[in-house]
Amino acid sequence: MKKLLVFLTVLATFSVSLFADENKVYRLKLASSYESTMPILGSLSDELKKLVETMSNGRLQIRVDTPTKHKAPFAIYDMVKNGQYDLGYTASYYYKGKDSTNMLFTTTPFGMTTDEQRAWWHFGGGKELSEKFYSKQNLKEFHILNSGMQMGGWFRKEINSVEDLKGLKIRIPGFGGEVMSRLGAAINTIPIGELYMSLEMGTIDAVEWVSPSFDMSLGFSKIANYYYTGWQEPASENQVVVNLDVWNKLPKDLQAILQAALAEVSSRGQDKVFYENAVIWDEMKEKYPNVQVKSFPPEVMAALKKATNEILEEEAAKNPMFKEVLESQRAFLKKARAWTMISDFAYLENTNIK
Amino acid sequence: MKKLLVFLTVLATFSVSLFADENKVYRLKLASSYESTMPILGSLSDELKKLVETMSNGRLQIRVDTPTKHKAPFAIYDMVKNGQYDLGYTASYYYKGKDSTNMLFTTTPFGMTTDEQRAWWHFGGGKELSEKFYSKQNLKEFHILNSGMQMGGWFRKEINSVEDLKGLKIRIPGFGGEVMSRLGAAINTIPIGELYMSLEMGTIDAVEWVSPSFDMSLGFSKIANYYYTGWQEPASENQVVVNLDVWNKLPKDLQAILQAALAEVSSRGQDKVFYENAVIWDEMKEKYPNVQVKSFPPEVMAALKKATNEILEEEAAKNPMFKEVLESQRAFLKKARAWTMISDFAYLENTNIK
Numbered sequence: 001m002k003k004l005l006v007f008l009t010v011l012a013t014f015s016v017s018l019f020a021d022e023n024k025v026y027r028l029k030l031a032s033s034y035e036s037t038m039p040i041l042g043s044l045s046d047e048l049k050k051l052v053e054t055m056s057n058g059r060l061q062i063r064v065d066t067p068t069k070h071k072a073p074f075a076i077y078d079m080v081k082n083g084q085y086d087l088g089y090t091a092s093y094y095y096k097g098k099d100s101t102n103m104l105f106t107t108t109p110f111g112m113t114t115d116e117q118r119a120w121w122h123f124g125g126g127k128e129l130s131e132k133f134y135s136k137q138n139l140k141e142f143h144i145l146n147s148g149m150q151m152g153g154w155f156r157k158e159i160n161s162v163e164d165l166k167g168l169k170i171r172i173p174g175f176g177g178e179v180m181s182r183l184g185a186a187i188n189t190i191p192i193g194e195l196y197m198s199l200e201m202g203t204i205d206a207v208e209w210v211s212p213s214f215d216m217s218l219g220f221s222k223i224a225n226y227y228y229t230g231w232q233e234p235a236s237e238n239q240v241v242v243n244l245d246v247w248n249k250l251p252k253d254l255q256a257i258l259q260a261a262l263a264e265v266s267s268r269g270q271d272k273v274f275y276e277n278a279v280i281w282d283e284m285k286e287k288y289p290n291v292q293v294k295s296f297p298p299e300v301m302a303a304l305k306k307a308t309n310e311i312l313e314e315e316a317a318k319n320p321m322f323k324e325v326l327e328s329q330r331a332f333l334k335k336a337r338a339w340t341m342i343s344d345f346a347y348l349e350n351t352n353i354k
Numbered sequence: 355m356k357k358l359l360v361f362l363t364v365l366a367t368f369s370v371s372l373f374a375d376e377n378k379v380y381r382l383k384l385a386s387s388y389e390s391t392m393p394i395l396g397s398l399s400d401e402l403k404k405l406v407e408t409m410s411n412g413r414l415q416i417r418v419d420t421p422t423k424h425k426a427p428f429a430i431y432d433m434v435k436n437g438q439y440d441l442g443y444t445a446s447y448y449y450k451g452k453d454s455t456n457m458l459f460t461t462t463p464f465g466m467t468t469d470e471q472r473a474w475w476h477f478g479g480g481k482e483l484s485e486k487f488y489s490k491q492n493l494k495e496f497h498i499l500n501s502g503m504q505m506g507g508w509f510r511k512e513i514n515s516v517e518d519l520k521g522l523k524i525r526i527p528g529f530g531g532e533v534m535s536r537l538g539a540a541i542n543t544i545p546i547g548e549l550y551m552s553l554e555m556g557t558i559d560a561v562e563w564v565s566p567s568f569d570m571s572l573g574f575s576k577i578a579n580y581y582y583t584g585w586q587e588p589a590s591e592n593q594v595v596v597n598l599d600v601w602n603k604l605p606k607d608l609q610a611i612l613q614a615a616l617a618e619v620s621s622r623g624q625d626k627v628f629y630e631n632a633v634i635w636d637e638m639k640e641k642y643p644n645v646q647v648k649s650f651p652p653e654v655m656a657a658l659k660k661a662t663n664e665i666l667e668e669e670a671a672k673n674p675m676f677k678e679v680l681e682s683q684r685a686f687l688k689k690a691r692a693w694t695m696i697s698d699f700a701y702l703e704n705t706n707i708k
Contacts (some may be wrong), residue, residue: 013461024489050491054610055409056605082401110705113698115502115628148469201423211697228698257611258409264617268476277574278693285692286565293696295704304705332632338639339632340702342647343503343565344467348699350649351464353656 004130012037016261026254028246030087031075033094035066039214040273043240044144044265045089046239051261052254061144078239081138082278086246089144090286091238093174098116101133101322109179109308114235114270115344117137121237126333129325137276139241145269146163146237149275152228156168156199156221159228159296162303171195172208176232180210182307192218199223208232212288214283215277221288229295231304278337281298356447376652380608381415382600384441385434387427387448389420393568394627396590398498398619405615406608414608416441435492440600443498445555445592447528454669457489457678458683459495461590463533463662466683468500468589468624469698470690475591478686483679493567493571500591502631506582507562508574510553513582513650517659525549526562529665530586546572553577562586566638567630575642576691580629582586583649607664 030049037043049062065085067073076088084289093106112120119170120126121143130141153172159165166184170177177187190198198204200223207224209215221227240262248254284291296304384403390396405417419439421427430442431449447460466474469558474480484495507526513519520538524531531541536685544552552558554577561578577580601609638645646703650658670677 008680027693050651051610051614055614057606057607113701115624116632118621119628119632121627122625129360149701151697185409196511212693227696229696231701231705234701238499253409253411256405257614260405260409260611260614260618263621264614267472267617267621271473271476273472274690274693277697278470278473281693281696293700295700298704299708301704305705305707335631336635339566339628339635341706342581342583343505343631344633345699345702346647347503347588348468348648348694350583350652350655351585351659352695353652354661 013228017234023059025061026058026250027063028086029065029144030064031070031072031076031085032064032088033067033076033090033097035068036114039187039217040147040276041145041229044238044269046280047265047268048089048120050142051264052257054312055257056254060250060257076328077137077139078274080241080243083243083245085241088241089238090241091236092141095235099321100319101176102326104325105130105133105237107233108312108326109175109232110234110305112235112333112336113340114148115233116333118143118146119336120329120332122214123326124336129328132347133325135244138244140244140247141242142242142259144238144240144262144266145273146235146266147210147273148194148235148270149211149229150233151209151211151228152232153206154199154215154224154228154295155206155228156202156224157205158226158294159255159300161297162300162302165300165303168206169204170206170230171198171204172206176208177256178311179232179304179307181302195339196220196223211277212281215275216284218310221284221291225292226294227291229293229294238278245273253334363528364503372470377413379413379415380604381417382440383417383419383422384443384594385420385426385430385439386420386442387430389422390418393571394501394623394630395499398592400625401619402443402498402615403525403674406611408470409611409615410608411683413626414604414611430582431491431493434595434597437597439598440597442595443560443592445529445590448589450528450611450658453675454673457529457540457674458679459484459487459591459593461587461685462585462666462680463530464587464588464659466687466690467694470498470694471589472500472590473690474686477600478690479682483682487552487675487679488595489598492544494601496594496596496613498591498594498616498620498687499627500594500620501564501626502589503565503629504584504590505563505565505569505583506586507560508569509580509582510578511559512580512648513653516654519657520653522560524559524562525558526586529662530562532665533586533661535661536665550574550577565631566635567592567627570634570638573636576688579646580648581645583647585650585655590684593669594638622672674700 030045032045034041045064052060076090076096079085080088092102095102114291134141149168168185170185170189171188171190172180181187188204195207196219199207316326384399386399388395399418428448430444433439434442445460446456449456485690488495490701522539523542524539525536525542525544535541542558549561551572553561670680
């Protein structure tokens with residue numbers, strides 16, 4: 001009887017403790033740059049949350065806070081670094097002001113396409129540079145959505161020469177804006193709510209936004225006839241950053257679950273963006289036959305590229321980490337683009353036959 | 355004392371049973387079409403195995419059998435259908451002979467690129483058609499690697515007209531071979547070990563293989579001067595199929611783990627193929643300056659496209675499921691290609707400035 005009692009006590013204690021350990025719940029807080037109502041981008045953090053909860057049988061729980069709650073959509077890195085949040089969902093180029101290197105992990109004008117950039121990140125040295133750069137900030141970088149090629153923007157007048165850019169009143173943020181500004185454009189930062197009216201009234205001549213799936217609802221297609229093709233954001237990558245201490249304390253299975261869940265959300269999100277761009281562009285063409293797709297002439301492209309390279313060089317001279325990442329990307333782009341041109345580009349060009 | 359005994363017994367039983375249930379190990383067997391030594395394709399099933407084991411803390415175990423063991427690289431679907439294996443790793447177009455619809459889930463000549471096809475599968479009706487088609491075979495289809503654009507092949511002579519295809523001795527399998535055959539080419543099925551010698555000796559004039567990362571080691575670049583761009587396999591998708599009964603019996607968390615692990619393997623694999631193609635093509639250009647990249651002239655492309663469409667129409671007339679999938683793909687391709695051309699294609703074309 002006494003032996004049985006001892007046995008049962010040991011068994012119960014052992015089982016309960018194993019069970020308790022196996023079932024320890026990790027509750028992480030995620031700060032997002034995006035409201036949940038935002039097209040495509042808004043839903044991804046909830047997708048991630050549901051997926052990791054299902055995969056971990058509830059052992060990994062994520063609470064998602066949007067800007068309504070944390071009030072700091074562009075200070076995500078700081079909040080995750082200092083431990084106020086465990087995870088952050090944002091895009092690294094918002095932190096260009098803190099360190100210009102951040103921009104290179106999102107996208108660069110005249111830089112890599114999505115396929116090229118992803119191959120660079122995974123196998124061409126990108127991941128190692130990301131670890132070197134972000135670990136100093138107590139962060140670990142993952143990807144959650146590459147939103148692909150952005151259009152060059154909605155223009156009310158044609159751009160036929162570099163001269164046409166001088167004095168052009170255009171809303172274009174970030175690095176693209178810096179480049180345009182160097183060529184004499186008057187960069188504007190009108191809030192989203194006033195963009196349509198400003199474009200209609202001629203307060204501005206052009207608006208750079210995203211791509212058909214994002215642009216359609218804003219109505220620019222009603223009042224601007226020229227939809228220019230892209231040069232400024234060929235492969236915008238959105239990040240999920242994790243506080244490095246939090247990451248290191250997660251059990252191996254939950255680390256693997258979080259990483260795979262991000263891969264699934266990212267892959268499906270990329271397909272979703274492509275799908276919506278295709279379907280909405282098709283609608284746009286039908287509904288707004290006024291819209292003509294244009295590309296800047298070679299002279300203008302060359303000037304934009306020259307200005308881009310000047311700014312990149314200036315930054316590289318000031319910031320060794322920026323220089324290291326830029327050089328790695330440039331070296332890979334050279335090889336990657338040669339392959340892109342004889343594979344997908346050649347196919348699209350040569351099979352385009354009625 | 356008696357109460358304590360009862361309490362401990364209940365607690366121990368409850369904990370052990372919960373623990374046992376939570377920790378039930380699912381052991382699945384996977385049959386692969388590929389030996390583990392095969393470049394890129396060969397390593398993916400082991401990556402998958404390791405990932406699901408880590409994520410599930412050992413609760414989901416996969417045993418991988420390659421053709422050395424199961425002896426049937428092109429009968430994977432049958433072995434998974436009949437329960438001999440739980441999972442199969444293969445490419446659906448190997449099963450074109452059983453039902454031509456299978457081909458459309460891998461790739462189609464003059465069809466969608468990888469981005470287009472993935473968007474179609476996830477959001478353009480593809481997944482629903484896959485479920486309709488594969489559930490009748492007691493299978494569930496997942497993706498494990500899209501190997502992207504294939505080159506048109508290694509040619510020892512230039513192709514300048516449709517006339518040049520007549521009597522051309524070319525090694526090209528599958529649908530591409532059928533199309534070439536309809537234009538008068540003499541299709542050859544020389545085994546891989548004899549390909550180099552056959553090309554060198556002039557027993558054949560041309561070899562269609564894959565892309566630089568796969569082609570380099572076979573040495574065709576030493577003996578064929580013309581590397582033609584692709585038309586026949588723009589987006590070859592490799593599948594993992596799961597026996598539907600096995601899938602339905604898996605707990606929800608393990609289903610989610612398997613699906614996310616496949617997304618991660620697939621995404622990283624796609625980046626790997628791109629990376630290797632870029633790096634190896636760069637080497638090839640250096641080492642074999644004899645190699646010239648060519649595209650078939652428009653007249654030849656038009657003839658290949660016409661023959662492709664004829665064969666597709668003939669198949670659609672015989673097979674209603676084939677027709678349904680083909681029509682869904684064609685409808686989406688129309689919209690998708692319009693977007694591809696104004697996004698990635700326009701970018702590649704217009705920013706290509708020194």
